[in-house]
Amino acid sequence: MAGPTKAQIEARLAELEAENARLRGALEENATLRAAAPASGPAATVTVVPAPRHRGRAFLGILLIVIATLLAPVSTVAAFAAREASDTDAFVGTLAPLAQDPAVQALIVDEATDAIDQALDTDALVNELLSQVIDENSTPRLANASDLLGPLLADQARVAIRSALTTVVQSDAFATVWEEALRLTHKQLVAVMEADAEGAVSIDDTGVVSIQLAPIIAQLKPALVDAGFTLADSIPEVDASITVAEVPAIAKARLGYSVLTTTGNVLPWVALLLLIVGVVVHPRRPRAIIVAGTLLLVTGALLAGAIAIGGSVAAAMIATEVPTDATNAIYGQLTGETAAVMLAYVVLGAVLILAGIFAGGSSLGSGARGAGSSWLARGSGALDARGWRPEGVGLVLRRMGWLLWLWLAFVLALLAATLRPLNVWDVVFGTVVLGLAAAVFLVFRGPDEVVVVEDEVEVDVVGERADADFDEFEDEPQI
Structure with a gap:
């Protein structure tokens, strides 16, 4: 099909400019009515209906996130x-x-x-x-x-x-x-x-x-x-x-x-479920993700520091019975995996904070998404040029965004099953592997596509931007 001619484009541009002028005039007329409403009596009263702020959902979401982040270290020790x-x-x-x-x-x-x-x-x-x-x-x-x-x-x-x-x-x-x-x-x-x-x-x-x-x-x-x-x-x-x-x-x-084994097997799943539900319930999911990441980062850092200090305290308490070097060795071996998990919480918290900023509506998030789309386009283009990305895979992955989380959950479960007992270097290795797994998925997924169809511009957005934009619209006063 041949593309539009120059004349058609100019005609369409003129139509859009006229529509823009009409909408601007309507907005100015609406502003004039609002300014004149107090002086024109009851008949000219403009009723402003504020949109619901979803404060109940926001409070519930934050509450669940706080409970989950408090349960996370407890569940780690119990497990x-x-x-x-x-x-x-x-x-x-x-x-x-x-x-x-x-x-x-x-x-x-x-x-x-x-x-x-x-x-x-x-x-x-x-x-x-x-x-x-x-x-x-x-x-x-x-x-x-x-x-x-x-x-x-x-x-x-x-x-x-x-x-x-x-x-x-x-x-x-x-x-x-x-x-x-x-x-x-x-x-x-x-x-x-x-x-x-x-x-x-x-x-x-x-x-x-x-x-x-x-x-x-x-x-x-x-x-x-x-x-x-x-x-x-x-x-x-x-x-x-x-x-x-x-x-x-x-x-x-x-x-x-019996209580310990039951709690250790159940509590980690409870904490994870509460965290997911808290993020889903909150009307501002990017904001909820940032809160969850901050709490996990702070909690992990504090407990990692407490574990490090605990070794010296334990050695000092039983120094008369067991040599300090032996106590430190035994304590380090017993707490090494828990300390590594606390470090993993710190890393996860930092990743969630960055993800929340990336998904948010701030200028920083918009710039990051633009840069990310550019890099994804280059990677996807390189795969397409070599024939390494089957046709239609990118569209399916964009339409089914939940596959990313399923893929990362699979990689995380594989790492958890193979890296035992966990140590600090395992956390670093696991972080790199998860990052590479996410990068591979996103490159195969490709950037969001912009499809021009005659009179409309349709943007295929995968993520939560539509929900965020809708929530921002609801916060505006409705006339």
């Missing part, structure tokens, strides 16, 4: 605690790396050395050996010196035990022993909490739950002998443990375990 309490693989994955930490290795060596020393009763054992070797009648001088020689040999035995234990604990084989001990202890604890009649009970009458050192030392004995400490064959069965929890009332503990 982490529930997973650690009920999932043995997650528990082992969190604490198993501690076997490679030098401070934790030193703590284990100290505890195991003391346990072996008490089980052997090294001083009594050395005195017994000396009494069998030294004859008081034949070697009276040596017998008199045995009182000094005994403590020295006992100390040398303790040094040998510690040296051999250090060699074994710092070896790669110890990591396997440590992981098996953690797995066994957690399975026993879960069996107790879930009242599993077939599970081994790892809780005593006073409610003390502990990591048993007996299986660790039993597996370390052959390694000690291979390391040159032949006295390890004489180590009896050791009944020692590291206390990890105290459960004075098992019935209450089981109830708390």
